[in-house]
Amino acid sequence: MRNESRTDADRSAEPAASSADGETLDVLLAPDYTSSNPYQANLAEGLANGGATVSLGSGRGYLLPLSRLAADEGLPDVLHLHFFTPFMIVGDERLERFGLGALVTLVLGLSLLVDLALLRLRGVVTVWTVHDLVNHERRYLRIERAVKHVAARFLFDRIVVHCATAGEEFRRAFSLPASTSEKTVVIPHGHFLDDYPNEVDRETARDHLDLPSESTVFLFFGWIRPYKNVPRLVEQFKRLDSDRARLLVVGSARSAALERTIREGSADDDRIETVLEFVPDDEVQYYMNAADAVVLPFRTEERSLLTSGSVLLAMGFGNAVVAPAIGCIGTLLDDEGGVCYDRGATDQPLSGMRALLDADTDAMSEHNRRTVESLDWDTIGERTHRTYQRAVAER
Numbered sequence: 001m002r003n004e005s006r007t008d009a010d011r012s013a014e015p016a017a018s019s020a021d022g023e024t025l026d027v028l029l030a031p032d033y034t035s036s037n038p039y040q041a042n043l044a045e046g047l048a049n050g051g052a053t054v055s056l057g058s059g060r061g062y063l064l065p066l067s068r069l070a071a072d073e074g075l076p077d078v079l080h081l082h083f084f085t086p087f088m089i090v091g092d093e094r095l096e097r098f099g100l101g102a103l104v105t106l107v108l109g110l111s112l113l114v115d116l117a118l119l120r121l122r123g124v125v126t127v128w129t130v131h132d133l134v135n136h137e138r139r140y141l142r143i144e145r146a147v148k149h150v151a152a153r154f155l156f157d158r159i160v161v162h163c164a165t166a167g168e169e170f171r172r173a174f175s176l177p178a179s180t181s182e183k184t185v186v187i188p189h190g191h192f193l194d195d196y197p198n199e200v201d202r203e204t205a206r207d208h209l210d211l212p213s214e215s216t217v218f219l220f221f222g223w224i225r226p227y228k229n230v231p232r233l234v235e236q237f238k239r240l241d242s243d244r245a246r247l248l249v250v251g252s253a254r255s256a257a258l259e260r261t262i263r264e265g266s267a268d269d270d271r272i273e274t275v276l277e278f279v280p281d282d283e284v285q286y287y288m289n290a291a292d293a294v295v296l297p298f299r300t301e302e303r304s305l306l307t308s309g310s311v312l313l314a315m316g317f318g319n320a321v322v323a324p325a326i327g328c329i330g331t332l333l334d335d336e337g338g339v340c341y342d343r344g345a346t347d348q349p350l351s352g353m354r355a356l357l358d359a360d361t362d363a364m365s366e367h368n369r370r371t372v373e374s375l376d377w378d379t380i381g382e383r384t385h386r387t388y389q390r391a392v393a394e395r
Contacts, residue, residue, distance in 0.1 A: 027055070030081055031057075039190070046190070049382075088111075088112055128151070192313050202289055219288070227305065233297045240350060243271075245357065321368065339355055
């Protein structure tokens with residue numbers, strides 16, 4: 001039996017194996033989602049600063065997409081996978097209409113497993129960062145869980161999670177043996193401090209958005225998808241008995257039906273303003289700096305979310321945050337930075353908003369900003385690079 005006192009955090013902090021020291025590694029990150037989220041670009045820069053050669057791509061077609069990608073980019077030393085969904089979960093209405101969605105997902109899932117096995121046979125080290133447990137649309141979950149179980153147990157050299165809590169939830173969700181923890185590494189999610197302009201103060205931001213200076217402004221910001229529970233937020237805000245409270249709902253909705261639900265739910269309360277469209281990077285600062293608190297009412301019963309870039313974005317702009325204690329959110333957000341409520345709590349986030357009406361959100365702002373400043377990408381890139389080096393050395 002291995003020494004149980006050797007924790008995931010210890011593993012991520014240990015020095016690289018000597019046989020890999022100084023080695024320049026070719027790293028392939030997939031799938032490439034830099035157009036919608038700065039996470040991968042920041043990670044790639046941090047890795048490059050640490051000495052790795054990094055490329056990104058999404059592959060061609062559905063069958064063996066990773067092998068095709070390796071053929072296009074050149075066989076890497078390390079394949080670092082971030083999401084399964086684009087390679088196996090097909091949201092095609094035609095397939096659904098003919099009852100073929102599950103079958104196609106199964107075939108693509110098996111193809112992905114074969115793909116990973118073939119790359120390993122060719123000497124590629126495989127790494128997976130587990131951002132979410134399952135796809136947020138919750139399609140074909142039994143197939144997804146089975147594929148991920150096999151992949152996690154047999155086909156990845158390292159599994160990266162952003163906090164120890166996420167590692168525990170991950171192993172429990174996929175019924176993985178305790179031995180999986182030996183290849184699980186805790187590396188935090190980095191901040192977004194350098195990814196969006198932040199040059200306007202609160203007064204300027206509120207003038208720009210025509211918001212009263214004396215109001216307490218709550219903000220939801222980001223892509224609006226069902227699991228983010230925005231219609232529920234609107235319902236609960238309407239129960240908030242405060243004339244000075246304002247709610248901004250800002251972001252592009254996943255579907256026309258979801259957008260319609262939010263608009264209709266907000267129409268009878270003039271304290272709510274909706275901006276249901278994509279916000280350019282240089283406009284993000286106006287919404288974030290106008291807000292007193294960012295409210296992220298993610299569904300807690302589905303147990304799919306492990307990491308939230310939205311929480312880190314809000315904290316980086318110095319906002320208080322109201323969010324549920326799921327995945328790594330509870331390790332980032334504490335009582336000094338907002339309200340982090342339990343999974344089973346009722347009437348949330350209403351109670352969180354009530355609590356913040358009279359709270360010192362300026363102090364919360366400073367606390368949250370300090371918290372995320374330590375999550376710099378050079379350190380994260382260095383730790384990730386060391387993780388690769390150890391895996392390569394063990395091969």
